[in-house]
Amino acid sequence: MNEDATRWIGRAVIHLDMDAFFAAVEQLDDPELRGRPVIVGGDPKGRGVVSTASYEARTFGVRSAMPSARAAALCPDAVWVRPRFERYKELSDAVRRILEAETPHVEPASIDEAYADITPGRHGGEDPVALAGRIQGRVGALGVTCSIGVSTSKTVSKIASDHDKPHGLTVVRPGEEAAFLAPMPVSALPGIGSVSAERLAKAGVTTLGALAALDEHTARTLLGSHGIGAVQRAAGIDERPVAPRGDAKSISNERTFTTDVRSAEEVRGAVSALSRKVATRLDRAALAGRTVTLKVRYGDFTTRTVRRTIPVATSDAREIGDVVLELLGTVWSPGIGVRLLGVGMSGFESPAHQLELLAEDTGPDPQRAKLARSVEAVRERFGDGAIRSGRSFDGRRMP
Numbered sequence: 001m002n003e004d005a006t007r008w009i010g011r012a013v014i015h016l017d018m019d020a021f022f023a024a025v026e027q028l029d030d031p032e033l034r035g036r037p038v039i040v041g042g043d044p045k046g047r048g049v050v051s052t053a054s055y056e057a058r059t060f061g062v063r064s065a066m067p068s069a070r071a072a073a074l075c076p077d078a079v080w081v082r083p084r085f086e087r088y089k090e091l092s093d094a095v096r097r098i099l100e101a102e103t104p105h106v107e108p109a110s111i112d113e114a115y116a117d118i119t120p121g122r123h124g125g126e127d128p129v130a131l132a133g134r135i136q137g138r139v140g141a142l143g144v145t146c147s148i149g150v151s152t153s154k155t156v157s158k159i160a161s162d163h164d165k166p167h168g169l170t171v172v173r174p175g176e177e178a179a180f181l182a183p184m185p186v187s188a189l190p191g192i193g194s195v196s197a198e199r200l201a202k203a204g205v206t207t208l209g210a211l212a213a214l215d216e217h218t219a220r221t222l223l224g225s226h227g228i229g230a231v232q233r234a235a236g237i238d239e240r241p242v243a244p245r246g247d248a249k250s251i252s253n254e255r256t257f258t259t260d261v262r263s264a265e266e267v268r269g270a271v272s273a274l275s276r277k278v279a280t281r282l283d284r285a286a287l288a289g290r291t292v293t294l295k296v297r298y299g300d301f302t303t304r305t306v307r308r309t310i311p312v313a314t315s316d317a318r319e320i321g322d323v324v325l326e327l328l329g330t331v332w333s334p335g336i337g338v339r340l341l342g343v344g345m346s347g348f349e350s351p352a353h354q355l356e357l358l359a360e361d362t363g364p365d366p367q368r369a370k371l372a373r374s375v376e377a378v379r380e381r382f383g384d385g386a387i388r389s390g391r392s393f394d395g396r397r398m399p
Contacts, residue, residue: 010174012119012128012150013242015157016099016135018092019145019166021112022052025091026081028143037062037078044072044080046258051083055166088112091144098138102131107242113161115154117242129171136169151177153238159188177236182209189234196223208234251287252344253277260299260337267338271328272321274343279317282345288313289345292320294327299337306331309347320345 018024022040027033037057042048048068060075072078092111099106103124105117116135118128132150139146149160151172159181160170172180181188186208187197199222205211212235219227232238253274261267271294282288293307306327314320324343332338 008120008128008174010119011152012117013152013154013157014116014118014128014132014135015109015149015154015161016095016114016116016139017147017149017158017161017165018095018112018139019147020052020054020058021091021144022083022088023054023057023081024144025084025088027054029087033079033081037075038081039068039071039075039078040081040083041071042068042258044068048258053078085111091142094142095139095146098135102135104244105242106244115157115242129169132169132171136167140167151180151236153177153236154240154242155190155233155238156181156236158190159184162188172236178209178212181234181236182207182212184208186211186234189230191226191230191233199223249348250293250344250346251278251281251285251289252293252342253281254295254340254342256340257338260339262335262337264334267332267334267341268325268328270341271324271343274341275321275324276317278343278345279315279320282315287345287348288315289348290314291345291347292323292327293342293344293346294324294331295340295342295344296328296331296338297340299339301339303340304331313348315345 023038026038026040027036033054035056036054037060038054039050039057039062040052041050046068050062050064050066050068050071052064053062053071057071057075057078060078062071062075062078068080072080088111092108096106096108096114099114099116103116103118103122105123107115109115118124118126118131120126120128124131128150132148136146136148145167147161147165147168147170149157149163149170149172151157151160152174156172156177160172161168163170184207185197186192186200186206187194189208189211192200200206200211203218203222205214205222212231214222214227214231216228216231219231221227223230255270255274261270290311290313291307291309293305295303295305297303308323308327310319310323320343
């Protein structure tokens with residue numbers, strides 16, 4: 001074949017999606033689990049949910065986000081494993097470093113997926129398909145596998161990465177986007193949930209080709225303000241750039257409880273721990289934020305989100321925790337059941353530090369920063385309970 005006929009022209013974006021990531025890591029670390037149905041998630045005797053199921057378990061119909069009790073009924077011989085997020089993050093970071101060794105334009109989407117811009121001539125001159133194959137091989141050398149989609153946009157690459165799992169490499173060349181997407185169900189398009197898919201089906205729109213053919217009025221009628229964008233993406237048109245990690249708009253952490261928590265000690269201790277985790281992530285990203293957000297999901301599944309903007313940007317766990325505890329008092333009282341808690345920071349600015357009264361501006365306190373890193377290291381190794389602040393005992397500061 002003529003070399004010019006296969007040369008990649010224009011933008012090239014990959015979407016890398018790890019295959020059954022959590023379960024694959026467990027099978028990597030424990031050879032006895034290989035070839036067996038493995039489910040990573042909450043207690044099947046409680047009200048937990050499935051985080052990830054190995055492909056052996058998926059043959060029984062087990063899926064992510066499925067109630068654990070339902071998964072246990074479908075696959076009674078499955079091996080259940082509690083999540084080990086520190087280990088998953090370790091592998092996730094290794095995969096990210098593989099991507100960043102090939103291009104600086106990497107956008108992590110979650111712990112097990114990421115986008116990368118590998119446009120020829122932007123950073124290197126290598127053919128995108130060959131580069132994607134090398135990335136896939138380097139990930140495989142870690143002991144886990146991934147599937148990769150290669151195309152001219154984030155939307156098409158994400159759909160392509162799911163087209164041939166596990167360990168697939170699906171290439172959609174420039175000009176082939178619409179034809180590749182056309183026969184797929186509308187539910188394949190990110191952002192089209194079950195409600196939207198049902199509304200489209202009632203109008204006779206069941207494939208992405210049919211969605212791409214809608215006029216502006218019909219698209220708005222069926223999908224509201226997102227209709228035009230959905231029609232464009234269904235045709236393979238998506239100009240969104242790959243945004244590196246530093247472009248993140250917010251950093252947050254959440255915790256879901258297997259049973260409702262009601263005591264001040266548990267709830268306040270949990271939000272304090274979440275505040276510390278958010279602060280750690282801010283420090284690692286060299287970010288500081290001004291808007292603190294608290295999310296509370298009650299036992300009846302209703303959710304309240306409250307936020308407060310502070311005068312000076314911070315990444316300090318104590319300052320974040322103080323604001324979060326004040327917010328907590330506005331939406332929760334001891335005795336009310338809580339199912340989920342979340343803490344987040346946004347409104348990023350350059351990291352700032354609070355000055356001591358009448359002190360000179362000499363920069364961040366290195367001793368305090370060193371202490372914070374040391375405390376976090378102890379907690380990462382021995383758990384959050386290894387070092388506790390006074391307020392975490394009963395909701396009040398120690399005298």
